[in-house]
Each structure stands twice: as C-alpha cells, then as structure tokens.
Amino acid sequence: MDNEEKLGHIHPLTRVIRRTNEIFSEMGFSLIDGPEIETEHYNFDALNIPKDHPARDMWDTFWLKPKSKSEIRNTKSPPVAPERSDGGRGETNSKLEIQNSKLLLRTHTSPVQIRYMENNKPPLRIISVGKTFRYEATDATHEAQFHQVEGLLVDKNANLSNLKYVIREFFEKFFEEKIELRLRPSYFPFVEPGVEIDISCFKCGGDKCSVCKQSGWIEVMGAGMVHPEVLKNVGLDPKDWKGFAFGAGVDRLAMLKYGVDDIRLFYTGDLRLTNQF
Amino acid sequence: MKISYNWLQNFFEKKLPDAEKLADLLTMHSFEIESFEKNGNDFVFDAKILPNMAHHCLSHKGVASEISAILAIPMKTASVSLKDAPVGKTSSKLEIDVSDSNLCRRYVGRIIENVEIKPSPKWLKDRLESIGQKPINNIVDAANFVMFEIGQPMHAFDLDKLNSENGVVKIAVKNASAEDSITTLDGKSVVLDENTLIISNGKNPLAIAGIKGGNFAEIGKTTKNIIIESANFAPSLIRRTSRRLNILTDSSKRFENEISPEKALKAMEMMTSLVMETARGENTIIGDICDFYPQKIIQSKIEISLREINNLLGTDIKSSEVEEIFQRLNFDFETKKGGENFSVTIPFDRLDIKIKADLIEEIARIYGYEKIKEQKISSVAKPISINKSFYYKNKIRNFLAKNGFSEVYTYTFTDKGEMEMENPIASDKNFLRANLKDGIKKSLDFNLHYADLLGLEQIKIFEIGKIFKDGRETDYLAVGIMNSPAFKGGKEGDEIKNISDALSKDLEVSIKWEFSENGIAEIDFEKLIESLPTPESYEDIKIERYDVERLKYRKISPYPFVLRDIAVFVPQGVEENDVASIIEKKAGNLLVNKKLFDVFVKKFPDGTSKTSFAFRLVFQSQEKTLSDEEINKIMEKVSKSLNGNEGWQVR
Numbered sequence: 006m007d008n009e010e011k012l013g014h015i016h017p018l019t020r021v022i023r024r025t026n027e028i029f030s031e032m033g034f035s036l037i038d039g040p041e042i043e044t045e046h047y048n049f050d051a052l053n054i055p056k057d058h059p060a061r062d063m064w065d066t067f068w069l070k071p072k073s074k075s076e077i078r079n080t081k082s083p084p085v086a087p088e089r090s091d092g093g094r095g096e097t098n099s100k101l102e103i104q105n106s107k108l109l110l111r112t113h114t115s116p117v118q119i120r121y122m123e124n125n126k127p128p129l130r131i132i133s134v135g136k137t138f139r140y141e142a143t144d145a146t147h148e149a150q151f152h153q154v155e156g157l158l159v160d161k162n163a164n165l166s167n168l169k170y171v172i173r174e175f176f177e178k179f180f181e182e183k184i185e186l187r188l189r190p191s192y193f194p195f196v197e198p199g200v201e202i203d204i205s206c207f208k209c210g211g212d213k214c215s216v217c218k219q220s221g222w223i224e225v226m227g228a229g230m231v232h233p234e235v236l237k238n239v240g241l242d243p244k245d246w247k248g249f250a251f252g253a254g255v256d257r258l259a260m261l262k263y264g265v266d267d268i269r270l271f272y273t274g275d276l277r278l279t280n281q282f
Numbered sequence: 283m284k285i286s287y288n289w290l291q292n293f294f295e296k297k298l299p300d301a302e303k304l305a306d307l308l309t310m311h312s313f314e315i316e317s318f319e320k321n322g323n324d325f326v327f328d329a330k331i332l333p334n335m336a337h338h339c340l341s342h343k344g345v346a347s348e349i350s351a352i353l354a355i356p357m358k359t360a361s362v363s364l365k366d367a368p369v370g371k372t373s374s375k376l377e378i379d380v381s382d383s384n385l386c387r388r389y390v391g392r393i394i395e396n397v398e399i400k401p402s403p404k405w406l407k408d409r410l411e412s413i414g415q416k417p418i419n420n421i422v423d424a425a426n427f428v429m430f431e432i433g434q435p436m437h438a439f440d441l442d443k444l445n446s447e448n449g450v451v452k453i454a455v456k457n458a459s460a461e462d463s464i465t466t467l468d469g470k471s472v473v474l475d476e477n478t479l480i481i482s483n484g485k486n487p488l489a490i491a492g493i494k495g496g497n498f499a500e501i502g503k504t505t506k507n508i509i510i511e512s513a514n515f516a517p518s519l520i521r522r523t524s525r526r527l528n529i530l531t532d533s534s535k536r537f538e539n540e541i542s543p544e545k546a547l548k549a550m551e552m553m554t555s556l557v558m559e560t561a562r563g564e565n566t567i568i569g570d571i572c573d574f575y576p577q578k579i580i581q582s583k584i585e586i587s588l589r590e591i592n593n594l595l596g597t598d599i600k601s602s603e604v605e606e607i608f609q610r611l612n613f614d615f616e617t618k619k620g621g622e623n624f625s626v627t628i629p630f631d632r633l634d635i636k637i638k639a640d641l642i643e644e645i646a647r648i649y650g651y652e653k654i655k656e657q658k659i660s661s662v663a664k665p666i667s668i669n670k671s672f673y674y675k676n677k678i679r680n681f682l683a684k685n686g687f688s689e690v691y692t693y694t695f696t697d698k699g700e701m702e703m704e705n706p707i708a709s710d711k712n713f714l715r716a717n718l719k720d721g722i723k724k725s726l727d728f729n730l731h732y733a734d735l736l737g738l739e740q741i742k743i744f745e746i747g748k749i750f751k752d753g754r755e756t757d758y759l760a761v762g763i764m765n766s767p768a769f770k771g772g773k774e775g776d777e778i779k780n781i782s783d784a785l786s787k788d789l790e791v792s793i794k795w796e797f798s799e800n801g802i803a804e805i806d807f808e809k810l811i812e813s814l815p816t817p818e819s820y821e822d823i824k825i826e827r828y829d830v831e832r833l834k835y836r837k838i839s840p841y842p843f844v845l846r847d848i849a850v851f852v853p854q855g856v857e858e859n860d861v862a863s864i865i866e867k868k869a870g871n872l873l874v875n876k877k878l879f880d881v882f883v884k885k886f887p888d889g890t891s892k893t894s895f896a897f898r899l900v901f902q903s904q905e906k907t908l909s910d911e912e913i914n915k916i917m918e919k920v921s922k923s924l925n926g927n928e929g930w931q932v933r
Contacts, residue, residue: 011686012683012684012686013682013683013684013685013686013687013688013689013742014683014688014689015679015680015683015688015689016688016689016690016691017833017835018691019676019679019689020833023676023823023824026672026820027820027824030666030820032659032662033659033661033662033664033666034666035666035667035668035669036666036669036672037669038669038671038672040755041694041748041755042701042714042750042755056518057517057518057521057522058333058517058518058521059333059336059517059521059538059539060332060333063332067703067704067705067706067707068703068704068705069701069702069703069704070701070702070703070704110703110714128664130662130666136694136747136748138694140705140707142707143707149695149707149711150693150694150695158659160659160660162593163659164593164594164595164596164657165594165595165596165597165646165654166595166596166597166654166655166656166657167596167657167658167659169654169655169656169657170656170657170658170659171659173656187310187651187652188651188652188654189309189310189314189651190310190311190312190313190643190646190647190651191313191314191332192332192333192334192335194333197637197639197640197642197643198639198642198643198646198647199334199643200651201314230594230639232639233637233638233639247593247594263833263834263835264834264835265835266835266837270838271691272691272692272693273692273725273728274690274691274692274721274722274724274725274728274729274743274745275690275725275728275729275838276688276690276729276732276736276738276741276743277732277735277736277838278835278838279688279689279690280688280736281833281835281836282833
C-alpha cells in the first residue's frame with residue numbers, strides 16, 4: 006500500500022466551502038458564522054418576511070417545540086448577541102419581540118446578515134456558510150438539511166453592477182471557466198430589486214448539454230439590493246447606505262462542480278462518496 | 283399559474299411572438315415561465331408567480347400588461363368585448379351588512395333576476411378548458427372567467443334559497459359562531475369558529491368569505507334569480523383561515539396575495555355583461571349595484587430622481603429612457619426639473635410598488651438586466667477578519683485526513699435528543715442530535731460493509747458539526763475507527779489514543795475526550811480551541827490538489843460487488859506492478875478495486891525461489907448484479923494470461 010492510499014479524504018462539501026471562502030476572502034469578504042437554531046424574528050421578520058404573508062411559503066420551516074425555548078434563552082447561544090448595540094428607537098419593543106419569537110431551524114443563512122449588521126458598522130463585506138433546513142420531501146435534488154452560502158456587501162455606493170462583478174468573479178474562479186451571468190427578475194422580501202442569477206454553462210459554454218438541461222444556462226443563485234426595510238431594521242439609514250446580498254446552495258455547487266447526481270449522498274456518511282475526493 | 287397563449291392574444295391587435303419567444307421574454311422581464319406545452323391550437327404556460335407579482339399577475343390581463351410593457355405594444359382593456367347593460371327594477375332588494383371593514387374592505391353585490399342557467403357558449407368553455415378549468419354552467423363559468431381574466435374572485439348565490447323580508451334580502455359578512463358549520467360546494471363539511479369570516483343570510487352560512495362557497499345557495503339547473511358577489515377581503519385573514527381550515531382555492535390564493543379593492547366594481551360590470559351575454563332570458567332584469575366601500579383607496583405617488591435610479595443600478599440610463607419605460611408600464615407620471623425628477627402615480631393593481639426601490643426594479647426589468655454592465659468593487663477597504671473556528675476546523679480536517687481519516691457529514695435529525703421539532707419530517711427524525719457519536723457509529727457500520735470495495739481494512743472517519751444539548755447548539759468533533767477482521771494492526775481504542783496524542787501535539791493543546799469507547803470519541807470543539815490563538819490568515823489550511831486535479835465523481839453503483847482472490851507465483855525479479863497490470867488489463871472495467879494482501883517467497887525443490895503475490899479483486903457493474911458465471915469467465919481469462927508468462931503459476 007503506498008502512502009497515497011493511506012491518506013484520508015475531505016468531504017466534497019468542505020472542499021466547496023473552503024474554495025468559496027478563499028475566493029471571497031480575496032475580494033475582502035470576511036467569513037461569519039451564525040446559529041442553526043434561529044428565532045422567527047431573525048429568520049423572517051427582520052428580513053421583511055412578516056407573519057401571515059404569502060412569502061413565508063417560500064421557506065418551508067421546521068419549528069421547534071417550545072420546551073427548548075426557555076432553555077435556549079438562558080444560555081450563551083445564539084452566539085451572536087441579538088441585542089442592538091446602538092439602542093435605536095423602538096428597542097424595547099424589538100427586544101421583547103425577539104424574546105417572544107418562536108424557535109425554528111434556520112431556513113436560510115440570511116439571518117446572519119441581520120445579526121452581523123446589528124453589531125458591526127458599515128462599510129462591510131461578509132459571507133456566511135452553514136447548514137440550513139427546509140421542511141420538504143427529499144429526493145435526488147432536495148434534502149431537508151443542506152448548506153448555503155450567503156454574501157452581503159454594504160457601502161455608500163454599492164449598486165447592482167457591482168453585484169454582477171462580484172458574482173461573475175466568484176463563479177469564474179469556482180468553476181475555473183469563463184462564465185457569463187444572466188439576471189432574471191425574482192422576489193426575495195429582503196432585497197429590492199431581487200434577481201435570480203443564471204450562469205452560462207461551465208461545461209458546454211452555452212452550446213447546450215446535459216449539465217444545463219439543454220438550455221445553456223444554470224440557475225445558481227438568488228440575489229439583489231438589500232431592501233431599505235432591512236437596513237432600517239438594523240438601524241442603518243437607507244439614504245446613506247446601500248448593499249447587495251446573494252445566496253446559493255453549497256450542495257448544488259458541489260453537485261455541479263463534481264457531477265454528483267444525488268444530494269442525499271452528502272449526508273449518509275458514505276465513504277464511497279468521500280473517498281473519491 | 284396556468285396561462286393560455288390564445289387568451290393573451292385576445293388582448294392585442296398585433297400578433298404576439300411565438301410561444302417560446304414569449305415564454306423567454308416573460309422569464310427575462312417579469313416572472314419565470316417554468317414550462318409551456320401545446321394544447322390543441324393553443325399553448326399553455328406554467329408561470330411561477332411570486333408574491334410581488336401576484337397582485338396583478340394572477341390574471342390574464344395582468345400578464346398581458348407585462349407583455350404590453352415588454353414589447354411596447356398597446357393592449358385592450360379586456361380580452362372579450364363587453365356591452366353595457368341597462369339597470370332595471372328587480373322585485374327583490376339587496377342589503378349588505380359588513381361587521382368589520384378591516385376584514386372585508388369592499389363588498390359589491392347585485393341581484394340579477396330571471397336568468398337562464400345552461401351550459402356556457404363554446405368560446406367561454408374553451409377559455410376555461412384551455413387553463414384546465416372544468417366548465418359548469420354559464421353563471422359559474424362567467425364568475426370563473428372574470429377571476430382568470432382580471433384576478434378578482436367572484437361568487438354567485440341562488441337568491442331563491444335565501445330568506446327575505448318584505449322583498450329585502452340581507453347578506454351579512456361577519457365572523458361565524460362556534461356552532462356554525464358549512465357544507466362546501468365540493469360536499470365537504472367544515473366546522474367553523476369565531477375566527478372565520480363568513481357570508482351569511484339569516485342563520486345560514488353561505489360561504490367561507492374569500493375561500494369557498496357553500497352548497498346551501500349553490501347555483502343549479504333550477505336557479506332563476508341570482509346574487510353576484512365581488513368583494514375584497516383582508517389578505518392575512520384569508521391566509522390564516524385557509525391554512526387553518528386547510529382549504530386552498532384559486533380565490534384564497536388571490537386574496538391572500540392581496541388584490542386592490544378597486545377591482546371589485548370593474549369585475550362586477552364585466553360579470554354583469556357576461557351574464558347578459560350567456561344567461562339572458564326573456565325578462566332578465568339587472569338590479570342596482572350595492573357597494574359597501576367605506577374607505578376608498580387613494581392612489582399612491584412616488585417621487586424619484588434619475589440619480590437615485592442610476593445610483594442603485596450602477597447605470598447611465600437617460601431621462602427619456604425612464605419616461606419611455608413608465609409609459610410602457612402604463613404609469614402616469616410627471617417630469618420635474620428638466621427630467622431629473624419624476625413623480626409617478628402607481629396603478630391600483632400594483633400593490634407591490636411601495637417605495638423607490640420597487641420602482642427602480644420596474645425600470646431595471648423593463649430596461650433589461652442584460653444591459654447593466656459590470657462594475658468592479660473597490661479593492662479591500664479593510665482587512666478581512668479571520669474566522670478562528672473555521673480555521674481550526676479545517677486545520678483539524680487536514681490533520682486527520684493526513685492520518686487516514688475521511689470526513690463524513692451525518693444527519694442532524696435523529697430519534698432521540700433534547701430538542702424536539704413540532705413538525706418532524708418523519709417519526710424517527712423528530713429530535714436534533716445531541717451527539718455526533720451515534721451518527722459516527724452508524725457510518726462506521728455502514729462503511730465496514732464496503733471495506734473491500736473501498737480497499738480498506740480499517741474504517742477511519744471523523745465529523746465536525748453542531749450538536750444540540752444542554753439548551754444550546756455547540757460545535758463538536760468526533761472520530762471513529764472500526765477494524766475489519768482482516769486488519770492485523772492494533773486495537774481501535776489504542777489508535778484513538780495515538781491520534782489524539784498526535785493531534786494534541788499538532789495543535790499544542792491538551793485533548794480530553796468527553797466520550798471515548800469502542801473506537802469512537804467525541805469532544806466539544808469550541809472548548810478545544812478556546813485557548814488557541816486566532817490565526818492571522820488562512821494560508822496554511824488551503825486544500826492542495828483543488829486546482830491541480832480536476833475531481834470528478836464516479837457514480838456509486840447500486841448493485842452488489844463480488845470478491846475474488848487470486849495468487850500467483852512469479853520468478854524472482856517480477857514486481858507487484860507487473861502482476862497487477864496484467865490483472866487490470868485482463869479483468870476489464872468491471873474490476874473496480876484490487877488490493878495486494880499477501881506476499882511471500884518460497885524456495886522450490888528445484889532450487890529456484892519464487893514470489894507469491896495474492897490479490898483481492900473487487901468486481902462491480904453500474905448496470906446489473908454480476909453473476910458467478912460472468913466473474914468466473916473473467917477470472918479464467920486473468921489466470922490464463924498470468925500462466926502464459928514464463929515461470930508464472932497461478933496457485
């Protein structure tokens with residue numbers, strides 16, 4: 006047995022996450038963590054997704070039984086302090102709201118945007134990568150647990166054309182191919198305008214193949230300009246600050262990059278997968 | 283939502299682009315057309331209408347308005363020609379009593395007497411059938427047509443089933459009482475409660491407001507006189523109620539997404555016209571419109587400057603271009619300061635446009651996102667902060683991988699723990715894991731089955747991930763080892779100790795496992811790194827090989843693998859590789875793994891020394907379960923080829 010065979014293997018999701026962090030850190034984005042158990046406030050309300058709004062349907066949610074709630078509140082988790090540091094208007098109310106907020110498994114990494122902006126002054130550039138959960142039936146392309154990467158840039162003059170630049174840079178480095186972006190109108194309550202981002206197929210370059218399902222394009226990311234309401238929620242004046250945010254599925258990126266055909270393989274602890282990497 | 287191409291075409295004089303082109307235009311400028319298919323001489327689009335577009339686009343007219351803006355072509359106000367019908371004196375009178383105008387913001391009602399219930403004319407049936415709706419009768423079909431044409435849900439009641447006093451029929455919009463129940467149009471009995479808004483007449487609930495009609499005053503063959511409802515209900519009420527009762531309808535979908543109360547009257551006029559066209563009898567009389575609308579909606583205005591638009595988009599759009607886009611969107615606007623500022627009046631339908639950013643999105647999508655050029659961001663304003671946890675996780679990953687451990691990710695959901703979900707995805711996945719060791723154990727057992735396929739005598743794995751206990755979530759690290767019977771080295775527990783000591787040395791921190799038994803150990807990762815310094819860069823945790831080697835996944839075969847051992851004596855000087863390459867060549871691509879498991883030298887009576895190489899071969903197909911026969915054939919070929927060499931002998 007030679008040395009190579011004695012080596013262990015790093016999980017493909019870890020590889021994707023590391024590479025993602027490398028690319029974004031070169032562009033000045035810091036990696037920030039957030040809790041997997043979130044409050045309804047951070048996962049929804051603060052992101053401009055109010056209760057009883059149809060937008061909630063876009064995120065099928067696992068709710069936690071209340072028993073765990075009182076316990077959680079008295080500990081140091083969540084790791085990022087939820088209280089606002091600037092003592093803005095309506096603080097008492099929002100604190101109360103946060104405390105009474107129901108607990109859930111975060112459905113996206115977007116709450117990290119809020120947690121970070123509450124405690125850090127712009128200009129800022131962050132990404133966050135982590136496990137997320139959706140209450141949905143599993144199949145080859147859907148898992149109830151998966152990973153997301155989230156990015157946020159807030160600056161005096163951030164604009165949509167900057168977003169285009171950052172995202173294209175990322176995908177070109179990630180897939181190691183020349184990439185074109187295609188933005189389509191979409192809707193996420195925490196951004197406005199909101200877009201869906203497709204990349205030109207890294208495999209066929211747009212000539213149509215099985216990877217892009219014969220379309221030449223691959224849907225990879227949701228993005229947009231940070232909604233003024235979200236900025237207000239963290240005490241920033243939308244007149245002074247603009248931002249853009251984006252989010253993508255890590256699992257999907259790994260599946261595309263390595264040609265893995267079933268998302269569930271990532272979580273079965275199966276070395277027949279890991280040991281190929 | 284299903285959209286008919288022909289229905290859309292009826293809004294335009296000009297021929298629309300073909301279905302494929304239209305689908306593409308809508309996807310690029312309005313909302314995603316997920317698919318479209320031919321349906322006779324029509325095409326049906328399946329559109330993904332998200333909540334921001336749902337106020338106006340859950341209707342053919344709304345979609346037509348998008349097309350009108352995208353293509354800059356004029357559209358008609360309706361896809362059918364509508365005639366005004368004179369109002370007459372009906373024998374019954376309608377009275378509407380709304381208990382809470384926050385829940386029912388508008389209620390337009392009208393009596394029409396002496397209608398003739400019959401099947402709808404062909405054009406109407408065709409329209410409804412084109413989007414998968416079943417025609418019922420002329421009145422119900424007209425109501426459905428109005429909903430799919432302009433997005434206003436309508437309802438019709440049989441007037442003669444209702445109580446009246448001195449010719450006055452009272453319709454109340456109020457909360458149900460706890461004893462109420464209703465049998466819906468599809469025959470389901472629904473128990474109501476005080477949180478449910480209903481349409482009622484005397485003691486009889488007629489409909490669950492905005493959600494579903496009841497069968498009590500259903501329009502049937504014998505219906506002569508009708509009441510038509512065109513109302514507007516509060517979105518959150520409808521959403522809550524329809525979720526609680528688990529009744530989702532085309533009507534509830536439109537109301538929960540919110541539609542403008544301004545639509546209700548126009549819808550009533552359209553409905554009336556359609557009734558007169560399709561159900562007119564000899565003495566049909568149209569009653570007065572009863573309109574409860576206490577708080578008339580005022581159109582909103584948004585002031586915006588050219589600068590604000592270009593700043594947010596990073597564009598150089600000209601004033602004249604913005605004006606043209608507003609015109610195409612059919613927005614009334616005033617230009618101020620020589621084209622620098624605009625004051626835009628937002629159409630009633632466009633409830634999604636509330637702030638400047640909403641308006642900028644309108645401009646961007648009609649202008650075309652493809653025209654927005656890239657702009658580099660400034661170079662790093664401040665140095666990135668290094669994520670200590672991420673750094674050490676990856677340092678540990680690298681260390682363990684170097685020492686033969688492979689990384690696994692296991693499930694967060696399990697059947698025991700401290701934190702339970704209200705809505706688990708399965709009864710054995712109702713808790714969040716309170717340790718990593720159970721997942722590691724499962725993974726070890728699982729992978730041991732595949733040890734030969736993997737070419738391993740030991741399964742060595744690790745995981746770093748969140749666990750949930752003592753009321754909080756914590757990052758944990760777990761390692762696990764399981765030896766196969768073939769393994770000749772030391773015990774699992776000893777190896778855990780060794781790796782632990784080595785890791786401890788590498789990190790310069792002491793490691794005290796919280797749990798360590800039978801080759802599995804785990805530890806609080808956060809505590810482990812607590813005393814370690816925060817690094818200054820990620821430089822030494824890079825993955826080598828990422829760029830140099832293009833990794834590609836090879837599909838895991840769902841079929842069983844088959845083992846065969848083969849040993850061969852070869853003359854001195856023949857190397858392992860010489861034997862291996864012959865085996866590989868002859869065994870073909872069903873051979874997925876091979877491992878040398880035994881080597882020894884034997885002196886033969888004739889004085890020569892020969893080396894024995896013993897290989898374990900693993901066969902597996904991507905397409906089928908391999909039979910013994912097939913493998914035997916391959917093995918024969920391999921043996922024959924090996925024996926064909928001078929002095930070689932398969933044992």
